[in-house]
Each structure stands twice: as C-alpha cells, then as structure tokens.
Amino acid sequence: MARGKKSGLMACAGAAACLLVLATGCGSSGGGKSAEPTPSASKDDGKKERAAAGRDALAAYRGMWDVQVEAYSSGSMKNAKLRDYTTGDAAAMIIETFTYYNANGLAFKGGPDTAPKVSAIDVASSVHTATIEDCVDMTGVLVQRSSGKPIARAKEGDRHPWTVEATTAKDGKGGWRITDYTIDKDRAC
Template sequence: MSTSPSPTGEDQARQDALTAYRAMWEDFVQAGTTSDWQSPELGDHATGLALTNLSRGLYADHYNGLVTKGQPILNPTVSSVEPAGDPVKIIVSDCGDSTNWLKYRADNGQLADDEPGGRHAINAIVEKQADGSWKVTDYGVHDAGTC
C-alpha cells in the first residue's frame, strides 16, 4: 500500500512563507489602486518594518496624488530556513518584474514619470507568528535591473 508522504514541518513552513510573501504583495497591489495607506488588509500578511514600509509608501503616493496600476510578476524562492527542520524564520529571494505595474497621476490617469518598470531583486524575511501564521516582517526592493 503506497501513500504519499505528508509534507514535513519544513516543507509546510516553506509553502506558508511563500504564500504569505505573495499575499503581502497582492494586498499592496490592491491598496495601491487607490493609494489606501490605511487599508486593513495590509496587516493580514505583513507586520513590523514590512507593514510600516508598505503603509509609508502608500501614504507618500496618496500625498503626491499617485496610484498604481497593473500587476507585478513575482518569482519567489526560499533561500534559507532557520532553524532547519522546524523553521520560524524564512528568507525569501525574488526577482520581481514591475514592467506592467506603474504609478499614475490620480487626477488625469497619466503616467507619473517616464521611467519604465523593470526587474528588481527583492529579499524578504518571513517569520512565524505567535498564532502560527506566517507574515513578512521586513523586505528590501533593489533598483530596476538588479536581477
């Protein structure tokens, strides 16, 4: 009798961390369509510095009359787990493509600038929370062309 093995704790943690990472960006994309820096969804998959940085970025766009349209293309991978076997901290590496995810002026719908999007190296820390959920606690997005 052959049964497929259930995922190990580490495998499940890797999946949960990648899911949280992707969901954080999806929450940010949705909030960006109106630059809603107070969107309650932002805290669903981000906390700490990550949540602060998401909110600050959206507030700056709101203040400057900008909104974001389109979708980034993500391709995240797990680059490390701590501790191995039963992780509580996972580092995610990505090369996010913002070519079709740009800022526009809210008043007239025109592109905010003439800078094209591009491929950005992204590193994120995803940590297991007290309630067992996984949330992005910090991230860094590098300049276009870094991957």
C-alpha cells in the first residue's frame, strides 16, 4: 500500500511539473520576445558600468601622478591641474609634499613605477566610489635638485603599498577625483 501511494504521489508531481511548463510557455504575447530583460543581461549591464567606472577612476589616479611628477620635477605648481584629478585630503597631501620637497631641495627625476588595480567599486550609490590598490616603486625617483643625484635610502624604502580612495560628485557626474590615499610605510611590496 505504501508503494502505491508513493507512485501515485510521483505521478501527481510529474503532472504538476508538466502543467507548470505549459503554463509558463503560453503566457507570452510579444511574438516570442520577453517584456523584461533577462537577468543575465542586467548583470552584464552592471559589469559594464562598473568596468567603465573603474577605468575612469584609474584615469584620475594616473592623472594625479602626472600632476605630481610635473610639479615635483619642475619645482612649480603654477600649471599643475591638481583640481582635475584630486580633492580633499589627497590634494592637501600633494601640496604638503611639494612644499617639503622644495624646502629641502628635493625633486623628482622621472616618475615612479605604478601598477594600480581597482579593488572595490560602488556605482549603485548616488556618489560613486572606488578603492585602488597599488605598489608604488620610487627607486631612483627622488633626487637632490641641485645635483640630480638620487637620495640615498634603504632599498626597502623605495617600494610601498598604496591604498587610494576615489569618488565622483552626485550621480557620477563631474568626473572622478582622488580624495585620499594612504602609504603603508611599514611594509614593502
């Protein structure tokens, strides 16, 4: 008797599954096209938006470095387009470093080696944010302005991990700006 109940339940379950398949196939009225985007299409759109935002955040980061290299090499912030790439604490730290270098006769010769990667990005909020991780190699970059000779530093003092924060204005408009960065001076990379 238990075997008969079990096979009867299985037959009912199979019939219910068939009805469900038929019911979902019959409700379409758009010539075979679904009225709503498929979940995979929505996921792809989000990936594309995050990828584009990541590229823009990295462009701001590279622009920040271009401004620093130009200013620290020339000893002048006159033509530096710092506001195009930075704001807040990041801009303040660059100006502070520039002032220190000039006061101590230091300059850049060339620029550091960088290999930035976006480690986190949020484009769902009205203000888009990104975190960029990098290992900045300053080997041979910092020199005495008068002689052009590199500053003698410990080898491990030339390569450090950087964590950089970037943001946009409201609704992702106005472009990306680097807002803050930290240098892990206790660790070489």
